[in-house]
Amino acid sequence: MDGMVNSVDKLVLALPKGRILDEAMPLVRAAGIEPEPDFDNPKSRALRFSTNHPHIDIIRVRAFDVATFVAFGAAQMGIAGNDVLMEFDYPEIYAPLDLKIGKCRLAVAEPVELAGADDPSRWSHIRIATKYPAITARHFSQRGVQAECIKLNGAMELAPSLGLCRRIVDLVSTGSTLRANGLVEIEHIADISSRLIVNRAALKTRPEEMAGWIDRFREIANGP
Amino acid sequence: MTDFAERALLPAGLRDILPPHAAYEADVVARLMAAFAAQGYDRVKPPLIEFEDSLLGGAGAAMAKHTFRVMDPVTQRMMGVRADMTLQAARIATTRLAKAPRPLRLSYSGQVLRVKGSQLRPERQFAQAGIELIGAAGPAADAEVVLLAAQALVGLGVEDVSVDLTLPTLVPLVIDGLGEGEGLRDALDHKDVATVSAAGGKAAAILGALIEAVGPAPRALAKLAALDLPPAAAAERQHMAEVVRLVREAAPDLTLTIDPVENRGFEYHTGVAFTIFARHASGELGRGGRYAAHGEAATGATLFMDTVIEALPGPVAANRVFLPLGTPAPMGRRLRAEGWVTVAGLEQVTDAGAEARRLGCGHILVADRVVAVE
Numbered sequence: 001m002d003g004m005v006n007s008v009d010k011l012v013l014a015l016p017k018g019r020i021l022d023e024a025m026p027l028v029r030a031a032g033i034e035p036e037p038d039f040d041n042p043k044s045r046a047l048r049f050s051t052n053h054p055h056i057d058i059i060r061v062r063a064f065d066v067a068t069f070v071a072f073g074a075a076q077m078g079i080a081g082n083d084v085l086m087e088f089d090y091p092e093i094y095a096p097l098d099l100k101i102g103k104c105r106l107a108v109a110e111p112v113e114l115a116g117a118d119d120p121s122r123w124s125h126i127r128i129a130t131k132y133p134a135i136t137a138r139h140f141s142q143r144g145v146q147a148e149c150i151k152l153n154g155a156m157e158l159a160p161s162l163g164l165c166r167r168i169v170d171l172v173s174t175g176s177t178l179r180a181n182g183l184v185e186i187e188h189i190a191d192i193s194s195r196l197i198v199n200r201a202a203l204k205t206r207p208e209e210m211a212g213w214i215d216r217f218r219e220i221a222n223g224p
Numbered sequence: 225m226t227d228f229a230e231r232a233l234l235p236a237g238l239r240d241i242l243p244p245h246a247a248y249e250a251d252v253v254a255r256l257m258a259a260f261a262a263q264g265y266d267r268v269k270p271p272l273i274e275f276e277d278s279l280l281g282g283a284g285a286a287m288a289k290h291t292f293r294v295m296d297p298v299t300q301r302m303m304g305v306r307a308d309m310t311l312q313a314a315r316i317a318t319t320r321l322a323k324a325p326r327p328l329r330l331s332y333s334g335q336v337l338r339v340k341g342s343q344l345r346p347e348r349q350f351a352q353a354g355i356e357l358i359g360a361a362g363p364a365a366d367a368e369v370v371l372l373a374a375q376a377l378v379g380l381g382v383e384d385v386s387v388d389l390t391l392p393t394l395v396p397l398v399i400d401g402l403g404e405g406e407g408l409r410d411a412l413d414h415k416d417v418a419t420v421s422a423a424g425g426k427a428a429a430i431l432g433a434l435i436e437a438v439g440p441a442p443r444a445l446a447k448l449a450a451l452d453l454p455p456a457a458a459a460e461r462q463h464m465a466e467v468v469r470l471v472r473e474a475a476p477d478l479t480l481t482i483d484p485v486e487n488r489g490f491e492y493h494t495g496v497a498f499t500i501f502a503r504h505a506s507g508e509l510g511r512g513g514r515y516a517a518h519g520e521a522a523t524g525a526t527l528f529m530d531t532v533i534e535a536l537p538g539p540v541a542a543n544r545v546f547l548p549l550g551t552p553a554p555m556g557r558r559l560r561a562e563g564w565v566t567v568a569g570l571e572q573v574t575d576a577g578a579e580a581r582r583l584g585c586g587h588i589l590v591a592d593r594v595v596a597v598e
Contacts, residue, residue, distance in 0.1 A: 071343065073506035085414070091488060092344055092507075096435065098418035195418070205386045205503040207440045207481045 011056045011209070014070055014078035016063035020194055023101040024079045030220045031213070033058070067093060067197070076202040077213060083171060083192045087132045094203060095195040096214050099221045102194040104173040106135065108187035111160050115184045129159035130169035139169075139189050157181040196221075237341040237348030248539035249351060249529060252380060253333050256353045256527065259376040263368075265331035265355045270312035272334075276302040283492035283515050284311045290338040305337045309352050310526055314517035317358040326359025326520075344507040347530050354510075356524035358517055363463055366496045366514060366523055367470035373510055373525035374478055374500060382535045384503035386479035387471070389441070391464055392490035392497055392513075395434070397457040399427040412485045434484045441468050444482035460495070467496050500527070505535035545587040545594055546580035548573070555592065564594070 013033065015021055028035075034052040038044045039060075049058045059075060063084050069075040071090035081102055085095055108128075110118065125146045130136050133149035140147035152159065156168040157177055171192060172178060172185055196217050203210045234240070241249060257267065273294070280288045290307040306312060313330050321328060333353035341348050355372060357365050370387055377385050395412060408431075411419035415435050424431045430451065437447035445468060448461050464482070471480060490497045490513060497513025509532050512525030542565045547556055549569040556566045564587075573579045580588040580597045587594050 082416075082418075090343060091413070094415040096415040096417055096438075193418070195416070201501050201506055201508075203438075204388045204481050204483075204499070204501045205384060205479065207386075207479070211439045211443075 009055055011053075011077065012069075012075040013056060013058050014066040014075035015058055015060050016066050016079060016081075017060055018063070020063065020079065020081065020102040021060070024099070024194065027099060027101070027217065027220050028058075028079075031216050064088075070197050070199050073199045073201055076199050076206075076210070078197045079194055080197050081192050081194050082190070083132060083135070085195065085197070086190065087134050089134070092200045093197050094200055095197050097196040097218050097221060099194045099196055099217070102192070104171045104192050106132065106169065106189040106192055107172045107185045108167060108169050108189065109157075109172070109178050109183040109185050110167045111182055112184045113182075114166055115186055118186070120187065126167060127165040128167050128169055129156050129165050131156065132169055135189065136169045157183060235348075237338075237346050239347070244539040244541070245533075249533060251539075252533060252536065253351060253353050253529060255380060256376050257331060257333055259379055260331040260353075260355050260372065263329075263372055265329040265372075267331050267333075268313055268316050269332065269334070270306070270309065270316060273303045273305050274312070276304040278315060279304040279306065279311070282311075282518065283314075286489075286492050287311070290340070292337055292339055306334075307336055307338045308526065309334055309336060309354060310356065310512075310524055313354070313356045313524070314358065314515075314522060317356065317522070318518040318520060327365065328356075328358045330356045330358070332356075345528070345530065351529035352526050353529060354512070354524060354526035356517075356522060358522040359520055360523070361521035363466035363470060363496075365521075366463075366467045367474070369512060369523050369525050370467070370471050370498055371474050371478075373512060373527065375475065377500065377502070377509060377527070377532065377535075378478075380532070380536060382502050382505075382509070382532065384479065385509075386481065386501045386503070388481045388483050388486070388499045388501060389464065389468065390483045390486040390490060390497050390499070390513075391460050391495070392487050392493045393495065394457055394460055394484050395431070395487065397454060397460065398430055398434070399424075409487065413488050415485070431485070438483045438485065439481060441472070441480040441482050444484070448482075448484060464496055495523070498525075500525075502535040505531050507531045507534075509535060541586075543587065544583075544585040545589060546576065546583060546585040546597075547589050548576045548579075551589055555589070559589075559594070 015024055033056060035049045035058050038046055039049045047059060051058060061069060063080060066078040066080045067084045067088050067090060070078040071092045079099065083106055085093060123145045125148065127148045127150065128136055129150045129152050131153060133151050136149050137147050150165055156170040159168055160166050160183060161181060175185060178185060196214065198210055276293060280291060287307045292305040294303050296303045309332050313332050317328050317330060333351065335349055336352050338348050355369060357369055374385050374387050408420065408423045411423060412431065415438065417432060417435055420431050420435065421428045433451055437444045445465055453461060468480060489511065493513040493515050495514030498511065499508050500510040502509055508528065510525055510527035514523040544565045544567055545559060547566050547568045549572050559566055567583050567585050569579060576588055577597050586597055588597050
């Protein structure tokens with residue numbers, strides 16, 4: 001019965017807090033979903049918001065939690081970066097639409113002074129600070145390198161200068177944070193953008209409704 | 225005390241099922257098996273453990289990574305604990321029942337054990353109930369299995385059952401010769417259009433169209449019909465359309481969707497396959513489809529009892545009546561014949577009403593009459 005926390009025909013849209021939200025909200029509004037005014041109040045402590053559709057609610061959670069809520073069917077739809085999707089690799093999530101927002105890349109970086117003398121092809125074991133231990137381990141194991149990951153939740157760029165480890169795997173958009181911390185990008189892992197995600201069971205059991213929303217978001221994302 | 229409490233700890237994914245849920249599960253399985261038997265599916269009972277090479281040979285290889293192994297001390301051969309019962313039923317059909325007339329209809333139920341649970345199903349042990357239809361290749365056989373599995377669930381009281389049909393052979397036929405990357409398969413599984421169009425090469429356009437066809441059956445069939453497919457893939461599409469027609473004719477209210485690119489868990493299927501969902505359950509209630517049973521055409525369905533039970537309203541409490549010590553035996557027999565569950569007092573008590581309540585009885589026998597406990 002744990003999977004039945006939502007009342008019958010509610011549709012819950014999970015949105016990530018922070019940077020991506022600002023880019024995502026224009027799309028959500030263009031799709032005709034308008035949250036209650038409290039949503040834009042920075043002092044609000046509410047986590048769940050009603051919308052102009054009586055059966056649609058919006059929840060605002062951390063980016064990684066968007067994927068978890070959708071994977072377990074607690075939210076039927078959400079917006080998440082493919083970094084989060086690759087990290088969890090939840091089989092219950094479909095990502096049918098690239099919203100083309102939140103663009104950046106996932107890369108390996110190390111201190112500038114190390115990069116000159118380093119030969120990545122000779123690595124057998126490396127230690128890496130990252131928010132993405134699963135992607136990192138998978139990426140390096142494909143090259144026959146064992147990656148020992150130290151999980152951090154932010155400020156990865158500090159790790160090399162404080163001697164926690166020499167290399168990091170992190171999101172890079174302009175590269176200015178790396179430069180400011182004396183780091184240089186040495187390897188590209190993946191291009192990142194935000195996707196519209198849906199719960200698999202929701203797509204199968206409410207096909208018309210879910211397909212309707214996907215189509216509406218597709219028109220907006222691919223529009224002029 | 226802590227030591228004793230700690231003994232209750234079970235390995236991850238294993239659990240005790242207590243009253244009333246244990247009896248409820250048994251009852252639900254019995255009702256499913258009765259529904260299968262009513263359409264001529266005869267029950268078989270394979271063993272819990274088999275030799276690894278027979279359990280995991282052929283199509284069984286898909287279960288290899290889920291299977292617990294033990295060494296048989298007698299033969300020194302490796303044995304596997306079944307992680308799925310489908311292939312055991314198929315083995316019985318093609319060996320010991322090889323001479324039985326075709327099409328052969330078999331049913332089974334039992335516990336399976338898996339090395340590791342999944343995110344949505346952390347259970348490592350759960351009950352399965354299923355059917356196999358061996359020696360029939362036509363759309364009528366596919367439709368029979370889909371309908372029987374879905375309607376058995378509806379009969380149990382599962383609301384808003386929905387069947388997702390898939391064709392695991394379609395994508396390989398479409399991109400045959402165009403070269404398929406591992407990343408592409410992953411992207412198709414996640415319906416990740418962006419990655420498919422980037423990695424799909426020459427097949428990108430048609431794969432994108434297949435993903436776009438995912439949805440309600442009539443719409444999906446129309447979109448598939450518009451595609452220019454290689455002859456072998458077109459034949460599969462025709463077979464699928466015929467199955468859809470038969471299922472819709474027999475069960476117009478059943479929600480039917482099509483997902484032509486679903487592949488996970490269908491690696492060994494050779495034709496129309498399907499997954500069963502329900503609106504109020506977060507995971508799959510069952511799955512099945514067409515496969516080759518040692519060269520014979522076969523199709524079947526397996527229901528996962530843990531999710532099926534999650535989608536049901538739950539057990540209804542039985543009417544229990546407390547019989548104080550000294551109640552004559554014929555009285556108890558009479559009440560049981562009337563459908564009561566009788567709970568006998570074993571000691572003389574001062575307040576029989578309180579004793580009845582303590583033992584979970586809603587009624588008590590007073591002067592040969594059943595009265596409700598205050």
